[in-house]
Amino acid sequence: MKTHPVNISRIVKKRTTKPKGSFYTVCWIQDEIKYIEIDKIIYENVSNAIFFLDPINEWTISIENTALSPGYIMYLSKEILNEPLLSKLHINEVRLFNSGEIPKINLSPGIAKRTQAILEMLDELIASSLNSKESAILSLLNTFFVYCDGQCNIKSIITSNNSKSNIVYKFKKLVDKNLSKFHQVNDYANLLNISSKYLNECVKEILHVSAKDIITEQLLMQSRHALKFSGRSIKEISFELGFSSPDYFNYFVKSHTGNTPSAIRKS
Structure with missing residues (x-):
């Protein structure tokens, strides 16, 4: 060594x-x-x-x-x-x-x-x-x-059986797998067979942010990565990530980053 x-x-x-x-x-x-x-x-x-x-x-x-x-x-x-x-x-x-x-x-x-x-x-x-x-x-x-x-x-x-930690772990895996289909906390709560309120309670206790924050952060990370490192059009990226329209994708990105998708792509 x-x-x-x-x-x-x-x-x-x-x-x-x-x-x-x-x-x-x-x-x-x-x-x-x-x-x-x-x-x-x-x-x-x-x-x-x-x-x-x-x-x-x-x-x-x-x-x-x-x-x-x-x-x-x-x-x-x-x-x-x-x-x-x-x-x-x-x-x-x-x-x-x-x-x-x-x-x-x-x-x-x-x-x-x-x-x-x-x-x-x-x-x-x-x-x-x-x-x-x-x-x-x-x-x-x-x-x-x-x-x-x-x-x-x-x-x-790994020595703990904390049920809330397990729920948050399952939630994160579901977000990774279903982000292009589901953007709402209620969708993931339904997949986990729990209420949105309880899911949010678990996420806040374990990660100190809301369940919606986790979904938003993942959307922003994937959006930025696709804009910077892929040749796909902004329209294609918006639909691949599950947004209803390129206009809404533009609004979402700008409201959370202060920059439009076009500006992020050029930066």
């Missing part, structure tokens, strides 16, 4: 175990693995999740196919987590790395792609000899944790 305060490796061995040393560990499981064992407890059918492990945690990751890597492992020193830029994050305030619980974050598909890009850039920087690379590494780490701590992600504790 290198002595750099940040190290990233892909999961490639049939069994990957905690290395020697006092490292905090971020395990990002993209594709389903056989299991992850943490402090002698086995968790199976794990995918699309990030685990945050304290140095005192003993852990092993077991995979079936070594030809296909299911994710990444990032090792962090205590010193780098105490850097001023990182210490101000809410993710540290709630003691994401702690010895009492095993925090796990489930990422939405859009966030997962961005997270992978950040990890890949981090890995390139760590291996480089570029000037000011330490500052750049800190900035990317900060961005990584901001995404993990974002309101469109679900923080959950």
Whole structure:
């Protein structure tokens, strides 16, 4: 194991175990693995999740196919987590790395792609000899944790059976899957067989925003991504995202961002 305060490796061995040393560990499981064992407890059918492990945690990751890597492992020193830029994050305030619980974050598909890009850039920087690379590494780490701590992600504790957390997790998965069809909280409440009031109560308690805020944020993220990185017309994008007309799409985007879709596309 290198002595750099940040190290990233892909999961490639049939069994990957905690290395020697006092490292905090971020395990990002993209594709389903056989299991992850943490402090002698086995968790199976794990995918699309990030685990945050304290140095005192003993852990092993077991995979079936070594030809296909299911994710990444990032090792962090205590010193780098105490850097001023990182210490101000809410993710540290709630003691994401702690010895009492095993925090796990489930990422939405859009966030997962961005997270992978950040990890890949981090890995390139760590291996480089570029000037000011330490500052750049800190900035990317900060961005990584901001995404993990974002309101469109679900923080959950794998030792907990909190029913409200489960509802919010299911709500987020439904939003990811049905955003082009449903834009109203009531639609998702019906899919979950609960009232809109209770769904909103759950989301506010877990994420500190409203259920409508989650839907709106996802619509804005997907709108901006399509406008900036696709060649589809604004009319096509509006209908693909489930808006009744390009005019309403224009109104929605401008009312929430201050810019028209055309302006966002040109920026």
